[in-house]
Amino acid sequence: MSLSVSMWGQKTVTFEDGDYKSIGIYDRWEDSPFRKGKLKGNCAVIDNHLADSTNASEKILAVQRSRFGSNTFGVRIDLTEPFELSVTGKDVTFDIHRPYGGRVMIIGLGRRSDRPHQSVETEQFTLISKTDIPADSWQHVTIPAKGAPGVLIYSIVIVPDCESPHDYKEDKACYIDNINQY
């Protein structure tokens, strides 16, 4: 089966009409209880109960930010088809609504097109917002991503809270929508 590679130019993952393959939990920390199978995590596509003028879409992605995860704990969105990174860089954008201030991160998982046996879960980029993203409202985040020629991205991980959770007493829900690359 051959894979088609898309070059994004328009909104691609809106969570409205199954425009993604699957979702799950991801943590970069190798001793994470989510990697060791001790905890499962929690994420789902839900109705947009936070609709406003910034984001009026019907469906959004929700993830329970676990206090047991690391500062690179997030939700993974497996794409329906991979896209190729650009050496000059493309902006990855998304909308986020969460109860935390601070930084967010995106991680691209994929492989080189000339390494068919390489795991598609190889981290190809890990990029953090350079500024703090305000809490409690929809915020549009733009993070430029680039890579060597022939690098394909199969999944995007969004880390809704890139701070150490060691002081957190409870988990909180974070919401993501409209993931694009331009």
Added chain:
Amino acid sequence: MNRLRLLVVSGLSVVSMGVFAQLPMKEESLKNPDNEPSPVHPVPHPRQMKWQQVEYYAFFHYGMNTYTGKEWGYGDEDPAIFAPTTYPDVRQWLEVAKKAGMRGGIAVAKHHDGFCLWPTETTSHNVTASGNEFGQSVNIPRDFAKAAEKLDMKYGFYVSPWDRNSVHYGTDRYVRDVFLRQCAELAQYGDDQFEMWLDGANGGNGWYGGRDTVVVVDRPVYYDIPNLRDSIRTLCPDCVMWGMGGDARWIGNEAGWAGETNWSARNSWGTVTTANMYGCEAGWTWMPGESDAKATDAGWFWRPWEKPLSPERIFRMYLETVGRNATLILNLPPDRSGLIPKATADSLIEAGRLIRERLGQKDYAKSAKVKADAVRKSGKHRSYKAANLTDDIYDTYWATDDDIRTATVEFEWKHPKTLRYVDIMEYIPKGQRIRKFHIEVTEDGKNWEPAAQDSETTTIGYRRIIPLKGDTRAYSDGVSARGLRIVIEDSKACPLISKVSIY
């Protein structure tokens, strides 16, 4: 609603069950029978932990530049210039390092001039084209790995991404067919390599196979670092990829010092002079600092007129690097015979003696009565008592309860001791925490006075060595004390200290 409650109670993942009005929160908890503190992220990967524990190791700059007298070869050097007067004895290099107290070494396999010190398939610009039989038959990485194994030392290789000889440099073909393949060839000399040194210096002018031009690249993108890392990790799982590899950072100078405040965390950007020398308290990734410095007063490569630094100067470097939460890779350049010169070897070995004697022979912490004003509640199999500070077991540590971020540990002797250094190690597998501390001593057991006032007693990290009197520049006559306190004033979370030594 009842359906939602059932899903939550039964612990089923909600992912596959359709769309919900709001995310039903799932109650998850982790058993913690040993009452272990939560990690303060970022934390080191196990390979970074093993790397940090090597602490002090050697750098061996040997290659074409040894014979041309250059520091950065242009790439147009005739391979016949490489003509060792004897067969290079890499075992002697490592023996010198071992006698000096170093635990490993990194050998240059290819520098910016592109001349490869092993019979690589990727380019003819290698040892097989050398000027004599000694050069033609040598294979530095192979011999180095074997010698390290025999001497029970850690080893790894420096391979310059920048290649001023290669006609393909600047094109995808260089990365795909030359550089990545060279790294893979080097990785096959031993799957237990502890570090691969990927020099950040690159781009600029060069021979480039006769193009004789300037080539500038966007380094992380051009060298495809994520996939280089993946390749090397597959072959050498514990190999820390220094510099451009992202596992450890350049300390920001080549003078042999780290900031007294030195966080192992860093962000993946930041100016060299700040984020490299001092780290970032709020850094998101664990990227500890390595200080690269020279044990001689000339260049990285051997020069006929070079003189070694004095043993005292090297001891000071040790205090200002290993003693400030960094590792120290100290350069010992082999000469044209392929040996470390005697003068350099002698100075290094003497410095090793100073390190052993001043920071290893008499640890007064072990004979002290030790106590802490706060101790974390024990778990089923683990306690956090103050005695853990002197048991020589890294994985046991003293800690306080979660809500206590300031505390004091105290060492007491029946009779006064002359003390010069206190050597503290945080338990960093759970992150670096301490922001500020100070030291106090008492001579009569009642009146406490501040000590180490010439030091910035801020961070600790993997290891912090504090001179109790004066600073790192001179070996003082010490302070007389029958009691010493480490007073933690500020910490990101409950402090965890694995070891305290007092010399």
